[in-house]
Amino acid sequence: MLFIPLPFVVAILAFVLFVVAIRNDDEDRPPNIPFLALILANVLQSLLVGLRWGYGVDAVMYISPVVAATIPPLVYAGICQLIGRSWFSPSLRVGVHALPVLLIAALTVLWRAAIDIALVLIFVGYAIAILLFVRPGTDALRLAALDSAGPAYRAILFAAGALLLSALGDAFIFFEVEWMHGRSAPLVIMSGQLAALVILSVAVVAMGRSRPVAGTTDMPEVAKEVVSSEEKAKTMTAIQTLMQERAIYRDCDLTLDRLARRVCIPARQISIAINEATGKNVSQYVNAFRISEACNLLSKTKRPVTEIMFEVGFQTKSNFNREFRRSTEMTPLEWRRKHPADGKAAGVGPISGLSTA
Numbered sequence: 001m002l003f004i005p006l007p008f009v010v011a012i013l014a015f016v017l018f019v020v021a022i023r024n025d026d027e028d029r030p031p032n033i034p035f036l037a038l039i040l041a042n043v044l045q046s047l048l049v050g051l052r053w054g055y056g057v058d059a060v061m062y063i064s065p066v067v068a069a070t071i072p073p074l075v076y077a078g079i080c081q082l083i084g085r086s087w088f089s090p091s092l093r094v095g096v097h098a099l100p101v102l103l104i105a106a107l108t109v110l111w112r113a114a115i116d117i118a119l120v121l122i123f124v125g126y127a128i129a130i131l132l133f134v135r136p137g138t139d140a141l142r143l144a145a146l147d148s149a150g151p152a153y154r155a156i157l158f159a160a161g162a163l164l165l166s167a168l169g170d171a172f173i174f175f176e177v178e179w180m181h182g183r184s185a186p187l188v189i190m191s192g193q194l195a196a197l198v199i200l201s202v203a204v205v206a207m208g209r210s211r212p213v214a215g216t217t218d219m220p221e222v223a224k225e226v227v228s229s230e231e232k233a234k235t236m237t238a239i240q241t242l243m244q245e246r247a248i249y250r251d252c253d254l255t256l257d258r259l260a261r262r263v264c265i266p267a268r269q270i271s272i273a274i275n276e277a278t279g280k281n282v283s284q285y286v287n288a289f290r291i292s293e294a295c296n297l298l299s300k301t302k303r304p305v306t307e308i309m310f311e312v313g314f315q316t317k318s319n320f321n322r323e324f325r326r327s328t329e330m331t332p333l334e335w336r337r338k339h340p341a342d343g344k345a346a347g348v349g350p351i352s353g354l355s356t357a
Contacts, residue, residue, distance in 0.1 A: 005054025011046035014039055034078035041070050062108050065115045069104040071166075072126035073097035075159050079130055082152065083140055116174035123167035130160040138283045139271040142257040147290070147314045147323070149256075149283040235273035238263045249289040250313045256282050290314060291327045298336045305332045 018039040022031075048064040051057040077097060100122045107115050134140045134156055138149040141156075242248045242262060251258075259282070260267040274285045290312040297308045306317065309332075314320035324332050 005050040007046040007050035007054065011043045011050065014043045014046060018043070032078050032081050034074045034081060038071065038074040038078060041067060041074060045071070065104050065108055065119065066101060068119060069100045069122060072123050072163055073100060075163065076126050076130060079133065079156055079159070082144060082156075083133060083142060116170050120167045120170045120174070123163045123170065127160045127163040127167070130156065130163070136268075136271065138281050139256060139267075139275075142260075142267050143255055145252065145315060146254050146256065146283045146286045147252065147319045148316070149281075151319065231269065232273040232276060235263075235265055235269055236277050238265065239270065239274065243286070243289050247289075247293075249286050249293075250311065252310070252313050252315045254286065254313065259286075286313075287323045288327065291324055294320075294324065294332065295328065295335060295339070298332055299339045308332075 018036065021036060021039065045064065045067045048060045048067060052060045052064065077093070104115060104118060104122075107118055134153060138144075138153040141149050141152055144152045239259070242259075248254060248259070248262065256267050256270065260270055263270070271282055274280060274282055278285055280288070294308050294312045297303060297311070298305070301308075309317060309320040314323070321331065324330075324335070328335055330338070
């Protein structure tokens with residue numbers, strides 16, 4: 001019987017994810033190239049691990065660490081594209097992120113014993129950098145559609161966690177080889193492939209909501225301490241006017257960056273003003289308007305739930321149902337049955353964006 005190592009199965013699944021990601025792409029959502037490259041890197045890495053530990057092809061040990069070193073920079077670059085900013089200028093970005101790969105390639109030739117420790121440091125370093133990037137929460141994702149900012153933010157946290165898990169696996173392999181002569185190394189490496197699949201799944205989720213970097217705003221970010229009470233009040237007035245009078249929340253592609261451009265106010269200042277005035281992040285604030293109008297439409301019309309979902313600005317049924325249940329503690333159909341005409345209930349009032357918890 002033909003033996004198919006587990007990493008080969010992971011490689012096949014990863015390639016299927018790549019094909020699905022390519023086929024689901026459209027002109028309005030440019031592809032997140034680093035995430036696509038990440039999927040292919042994991043396909044290659046899985047094949048190399050399968051060849052070595054499944055069929056005993058030891059020659060791949062010189063290639064596998066170099067491929068592994070490409071994974072953290074690709075995760076980081078993909079998240080930078082989703083967020084719309086980076087700590088490095090475009091001219092320096094490629095060179096900086098090529099350094100880990102060049103380092104591992106050099107160690108492969110000059111000092112193989114240090115490769116595992118170097119990989120641990122690379123994975124941990126990039127995981128920490130990602131976590132620092134998203135410290136502001138969902139508001140850090142300026143280019144993500146606001147209805148999907150929450151899932152994308154959680155996906156990023158899972159990606160950082162998966163990098164840390166991979167680092168832990170590399171550290172275990174290093175000490176296991178030193179002390180136990182590598183008896184458990186194959187099992188640990190096989191398990192690490194499952195962690196790689198988690199990274200792939202997270203990347204695909206985040207990639208599906210990415211936005212082109214070209215749409216970022218050039219307005220400067222504002223530190224919290226320099227935003228006066230008067231500026232925050234003016235910011236809230238401008239945002240509420242857009243929401244209530246122009247119903248900008250109905251734009252399913254609305255992002256924090258696009259909102260900032262509409263009111264000519266830095267994205268960071270908007271985030272601060274909304275958070276301090278309402279206790280919500282920008283995504284929750286905008287979704288509150290959407291849910292409020294959805295409640296009115298469910299009560300006063302017999303239109304299908306899906307049609308209402310799209311009209312108020314949601315792109316996916318899962319995001320709509322999750323936000324609706326969070327705000328009303330019931331499903332849209334339950335709301336319609338319990339509020340056949342008035343469109344009001346405890347916890348959800350008129351379209352103010354401030355009424356839901």
